[in-house]
Amino acid sequence: MRGAVMMDKSAMSVNKSQVARRFAQAHHSYLQHAVIQQQICQQLVRLMQSHLTSRKLGRVFEIGCGTGALTRALEQHFQVQQLLLNDLYPEVQQQLFSTSRTEWWIGDAEQIAFPEQLDMLISSSALQWMQNLQQLFAKIAHALKPSGYLCFSSFGPDNLKEIKALTGQGLDYFSLPELRRCLESQGFEIVYLSETVKTLxxxxxxxxxxxxxxxxxxxxxxxxxxxxxxxxxxxxxxxxxxxxxxxxxxxxxxxxxxxxxxxxxxx
Incomplete structure (x- = not known):
């Protein structure tokens, strides 16, 4: 492992089976209520359009595809040769139209083997659930081709701050500087990195x-x-x-x- 930045958040003890169960239960209501998450997917793809030199992509692996908001936005604006989709629970396969270009990789992204020789790995609103992000970034770096892209959105420390303040429940989110250090320690070159706060x-x-x-x-x-x-x-x-x-x-x-x-x- 490159570098010495320790980014292990295992102390927050995320119960992945519980996370999978809660998202599976909310699967049919998610599209209607996850307004912010869908806006984030659209913004991520707009940023990809601005910072990537080509709209033609080979092998693309998505972590935490969920109801497919990022998947659909990607395919609307990019030409993807092969799409490999991951999520914790198999019910997601019912929501997304599979073709001969689609492969499913169901399971915990921190535990399953990744496809290799990827041109790009994408993820939206999922990486905050990972317990050891540095280890995951090392795994992603190994799966990507040289000069392959990692394009993602996650959440920072002010996410759902009202709930955490009143209940003590919530994730330990990484700050933008922590993410930068973690990525650079695994040999990534930062092309674009920004944050904002949205309020409902x-x-x-x-x-x-x-x-x-x-x-x-x-x-x-x-x-x-x-x-x-x-x-x-x-x-x-x-x-x-x-x-x-x-x-x-x-x-x-x-x-x-x-x-x-x-x-x-x-x-």
Whole structure:
């Protein structure tokens, strides 16, 4: 392994089987409610259009394809010769149209063997679930051809900060500088790296919880059980994250902190 930057987040103890179960349960509601995640996919592909020299791609491997928002955006704007798709749970295969150009690689991306000689690896809103990102980047670097591209979006420390502040539940996200160091330690050249914060507004805190459940983002809520009393406490405490909209009505905010990256293998 190149470099000495340690990026092991195993202490956060992500239960991958629970994550898979929560996303599988939210599979049919995800498309309707995951507005931010779909916007992120579109933005990632726009960045790829701006920073890649060719619209023709050979072998492309996607980690965490989910309902296929990134997959469809990629195929709309690029010519892909072979598409290899990964996710934790097999139900995703029902949502995406498979062709002779498509192969499925179901399982935990940190555990399964990767296809080799890849021209590109892509991922959107999935890498934040990885427990040892440096090890995964080393695995990706090995799977990519020389000068192959790694194009992904993940989330930064301010992601869902309101939920973590009130419940203590959430992931330990990597900051942009940490991601840069981790990528460079594995021999990647950073082509593009940026971050932003997007905010959703809801009429009531219960809708915040419904939104999270509908998008499967409750995969870290290990052992957390709501009671009538704790819900009321949560609703009351969430007022600190509210504001008045232009109509003078109170709305409750939820933050997303996407990070976008395009990197090139130098191996």
């Amino acid at each position: 507004a809801f009429e009531h805190p219960r809708q915040v919880l419904q939104h999270l459940k509908a998008t499967g983002v409750t995969g870290t809520a290990s052992g957390h059980r709501w009671t009538k009393h704790s819900l009321q406490q949560f609703y009351q405490a969430y007022r600190q994250f509210s504001r008045l909209n232009v109509a003078g009505q109170q709305e409750y905010l939820l933050s997303y902190h996407p990070i976008y990256c395009i990197a090139r293998s130098t191996g």
